[in-house]
Amino acid sequence: MTPLPSHNARADGRKPDQLRPLRLQNHFAPHATGSTLIEWGNTRVICGVMVEESVPRWMKEQNVPGGWITAEYSMLPYSTRPRKTRDITKGKLDGRSQEIQRLIGRALRAAIDLEKLGPRTICVDCDVLQADGGTRTAAITGAFVALSLAVRRLMSEGLLKNNPLQHSVAAVSVGIVQGQPLLDLCYTEDAAAAVDLNLVMNSAGEFIELQGSGEESTFSEAQLAQLLTLGKAGIHQLLHAQQAALA
Numbered sequence: 493m494t495p496l497p498s499h500n501a502r503a504d505g506r507k508p509d510q511l512r513p514l515r516l517q518n519h520f521a522p523h524a525t526g527s528t529l530i531e532w533g534n535t536r537v538i539c540g541v542m543v544e545e546s547v548p549r550w551m552k553e554q555n556v557p558g559g560w561i562t563a564e565y566s567m568l569p570y571s572t573r574p575r576k577t578r579d580i581t582k583g584k585l586d587g588r589s590q591e592i593q594r595l596i597g598r599a600l601r602a603a604i605d606l607e608k609l610g611p612r613t614i615c616v617d618c619d620v621l622q623a624d625g626g627t628r629t630a631a632i633t634g635a636f637v638a639l640s641l642a643v644r645r646l647m648s649e650g651l652l653k654n655n656p657l658q659h660s661v662a663a664v665s666v667g668i669v670q671g672q673p674l675l676d677l678c679y680t681e682d683a684a685a686a687v688d689l690n691l692v693m694n695s696a697g698e699f700i701e702l703q704g705s706g707e708e709s710t711f712s713e714a715q716l717a718q719l720l721t722l723g724k725a726g727i728h729q730l731l732h733a734q735q736a737a738l739a
């Protein structure tokens with residue numbers, strides 16, 4: 493926990509329940525089946541989706557019907573200071589990247605009816621162009637848009653007959669900084685937070701995942717309820733922004 497430079501004020505002057513400005517630039521990667529660049533404050537993530545007409549071996553071996561969604565997450569070397577060495581150079585995947593890409597996969601699998609997808613694999617790639625906190629929540633929120641664009645394309649090409657998307661999915665961070673619950677933490681706030689919680693939810697108002705922890709600190713049930721209220725309001729706005737970007 494590092495103290496924030498100024499007391500009670502947010503680094504960028506936002507209200508406690510205010511999201512950073514959000515922009516989705518679709519078709520950012522023209523060779524992908526669906527793609528978007530999500531710009532969320534100073535965090536930027538490229539989300540690209542491609543489709544393979546096969547399923548993982550374990551699905552074939554276990555006779556699991558339908559398809560699969562898998563995700564990869566990575567921070568580009570120049571997305572942060574100091575430069576972040578590529579995993580391939582180190583020869584092994586970063587534990588944090590692995591945790592985040594599993595989270596993205598779980599979040600998106602909750603958005604889709606895998607049986608309706610048919611025997612194919614959707615590969616989601618999230619590459620962080622610029623990191624300023626909340627890269628996993630940006631990756632999930634942007635990846636859902638890229639996934640929707642990819643599904644749209646598969647339907648227009650006649651590869652999919654029935655729309656497999658069941659719910660929209662978005663994610664946001666909330667935390668307690670200097671005793672105050674805040675929505676959508678930027679890096680300096682994240683570093684100063686006593687409690688940090690990432691919330692993944694769908695458009696039916698259901699939870700997909702909660703990743704919450706006290707950082708050298710604890711939190712009460714009442715504080716958790718406050719954080720969930722803040723987070724749910726943020727998710728509501730994010731779902732609207734996704735729909736606008738897909739309209």
Ligand code: UDP
Pocket residue numbers: 572573576588623624625626627628629679682
């Ligand atoms: N960060 C970084 N280098 C790293 C990991 C994290 O610069 O190797 C910064 C980055 O700004 C990131 C923030 O720390 O957004 C918070 O990281 P965290 O692991 O909490 O994940 P995130 O909030 O990005 O989902």
